[in-house]
Amino acid sequence: MKFLVCISNVPDTTTKITFTPDNKEFNKAGVQFVINPWDEYALTRAIELKEAQGSGTVTVLNVGEADTEPNIRKALAIGADDAIRVNAAPKDAWFVAQQIAHYAKEGGYDVILMGKESIDYNGFQVHGMVGELLGIPTVAPAMKLDMSGNTATLEREIEGGKEIVEVNTPFVASCQQPMCEPRIPNMRGIMTARTKPLKVVEAVGEGAATAVAEYQLPPKKQGVKLIDAANAGELIKLLRNEAKVI
Amino acid sequence: MSVLVVVECDKGEVKKSSLEVASYGAQVAQMLGTTATAVAVGEATEANLAQLGEQGISKVLFDNEPRLKDFVNGAYTKLIAAAADKEQAKVIVLANSNIGASVGSRLAVRLKASLATNVVELPKTDGGQFTVKRGAFSGKAFADVVLSGERKIIAVKKNSIEAQHNGGQTAQVESFSAQLSDADFADAPKQVIMQDQAGGILLPEADKVVSGGRGMKGPENWHLIEDLAKALGAATACSKPVSDVDWRPHHEHVGQTGITVSPNLYIACGISGAIQHLAGVNSSKVIVVINKDPEAPFFKAADYGIVGDVFEVLPKLTQAVKELN
Incomplete structure (x- = not known):
């Protein structure tokens, strides 16, 4: 079975977010980039399923410029077999979805996995767009994924519960916890990753459907009002009479 | 041309987040000088849908197909796309829920629309541009995003917009069929398990x-x-x-x-x-x-x-x- 895992390159979760002086772009200076944490579930689960099946391949795909290659190599070190980098800055979800759909179709993949969203743009869009472009089902967000032959059983999270869904390949799923325990690279993986194939291809399709005009930081809090622990009940009065939230 | 609002229902009731979505859609309609129509998904009752008039909805399209009770991506997408075409909707508003965003992303491709999820404010339409504010960087920032497509889909984050209640107004509930077939329910859930909250x-x-x-x-x-x-x-x-x-x-x-x-x-x-x-x-x-x-x-x-x-x-x-x- 051929797995395609889409990964994005995002600022580490501990990053303090700042923007360029015109507020049009994220300020990358001094920022550590990592594989999007949600994508790690997709990657590890694909590798686990391939190992369980005893055959098949896991290909990682990233839409990004050359500076994303360290994280693509990291995905190869974790256990993917080969990689595709679409050589373009990811303009928006529609742009990225067109790349994934094009190269997924070209490669004839059975299962297309990705994280439920990226932690930088938080779109929760790409999986649905890829599924629609390819005319195949999308299951998002999936908390569990098992395969039996060409049939997948997934748990999809819905508000307040979950659905058990069965789909046949090919399909798209976006992944989140507790699907698996994301793996970290070991020394042997890091060594073999250096020689695994990483193909660089050009972008296809139309441009973006949206554009960011400006970024803003959330307004700062006024400062905390402290209430004496011995007189904790006072807080409840303030929440009712001053903050008016209860 | 109207604004189409997707309302999610559960056990007959319109979800609170969808009341916010309905208010959002009605206000967008007012900005654009048109009316807001809702399309219902999930387990709905006509009486509760009529009450969407309180949020400023004038008409509700209701497909009384029992299999729409549970979330089915294929069927929901087709239903909403059919409603958007019937109403010639240029703006579609839904909840930024797992259901709303899943359907919204498929709809964006099918209707060739610009999509913004996680939206926290009403749009700005000055300067001939349609701009929405959305949460980004996992709550650490906001982005003003320009939606350039002729059609626009907006997924509204919960608790960002106050649901309005104009007592006494009722919406007209109209039966509507998207001619859904078995194939549209191919990804229907085998089982739905709700948590004990x-x-x-x-x-x-x-x-x-x-x-x-x-x-x-x-x-x-x-x-x-x-x-x-x-x-x-x-x-x-x-x-x-x-x-x-x-x-x-x-x-x-x-x-x-x-x-x-x-x-x-x-x-x-x-x-x-x-x-x-x-x-x-x-x-x-x-x-x-x-x-x-x-x-x-x-x-x-x-x-x-x-x-x-x-x-x-x-x-x-x-x-x-x-x-x-």
């Missing part, structure tokens, strides 16, 4: 949340969180370390890699306030922090704070709420 309040829908961290010392102490939540009518939540060690289920994990909440009131008990946790809660209107460590970083992000032992403070708060009620 403490006090019956869903965390993503809650407007008050009481949340516990490692400072609670163990799952056996969670009754203190639950008691306060019950008294307040709040949902319960937890930090990542707590769900990682299985003290609480993962669907209660709030933070950058869990769920993002934006209630009116968020009470954090024994949570130090790591940057990843703050990202998940910092759009809450009022944040209360209870922690015995006065240096806990969460106090910097809080509106009210108590430096003290959660095991002593929580029962006092619960008692005070009961006295107030």
Whole structure:
């Protein structure tokens, strides 16, 4: 079975977010980039399923410029077999979805996995767009994924519960916890990753459907009002009479 | 041309987040000089749909197909696309829920529309551009996004817009068929399992949340969180370390890699306030922090704070709420 895992390159979760002086772009200076944490579930689960099946391949795909290659190599070190980098800055979800759909179709993949969203743009869009472009089902967000032959059983999270869904390949799923325990690279993986194939291809399709005009930081809090622990009940009065939230 | 609003229903009732969506859509319609039509998904009743008039909806399209009770991506997408075409909708508004965003992303491709998810404010239409503000960087920032497509789809984040209630107005409920076939239900769920929610309040829908961290010392102490939540009518939540060690289920994990909440009131008990946790809660209107460590970083992000032992403070708060009620 051929797995395609889409990964994005995002600022580490501990990053303090700042923007360029015109507020049009994220300020990358001094920022550590990592594989999007949600994508790690997709990657590890694909590798686990391939190992369980005893055959098949896991290909990682990233839409990004050359500076994303360290994280693509990291995905190869974790256990993917080969990689595709679409050589373009990811303009928006529609742009990225067109790349994934094009190269997924070209490669004839059975299962297309990705994280439920990226932690930088938080779109929760790409999986649905890829599924629609390819005319195949999308299951998002999936908390569990098992395969039996060409049939997948997934748990999809819905508000307040979950659905058990069965789909046949090919399909798209976006992944989140507790699907698996994301793996970290070991020394042997890091060594073999250096020689695994990483193909660089050009972008296809139309441009973006949206554009960011400006970024803003959330307004700062006024400062905390402290209430004496011995007189904790006072807080409840303030929440009712001053903050008016209860 | 009208604005199309997608309302999610559950057990006959329109979800609270969808009342907000309906109000949002009605206000957009007013800005554009048109009317707002809703299309219902989930288990709905005609009487409850008619009440969407209170949110400013003039008409509701209702497909009485029983299989639409549960979320089926293929069928929902086809239904909403058919409604959008019937109404010649240029703007489609839905909830930024797992259902709304799943369907919205497929619709964007099918209808060749520009899509913005996680939207927190009404659009701006000055200068001939259609701009919406959306949350980005997992709650650490906002982005103003220009939607350039002729059609636009907006997924509205919960608790960002106040649901309006204009008493006495009713919407006209019109039966509508999208001619759904068995093939549209190919990805229908085999089974739907709903969680037991403490006090019956869903965390993503809650407007008050009481949340516990490692400072609670163990799952056996969670009754203190639950008691306060019950008294307040709040949902319960937890930090990542707590769900990682299985003290609480993962669907209660709030933070950058869990769920993002934006209630009116968020009470954090024994949570130090790591940057990843703050990202998940910092759009809450009022944040209360209870922690015995006065240096806990969460106090910097809080509106009210108590430096003290959660095991002593929580029962006092619960008692005070009961006295107030």
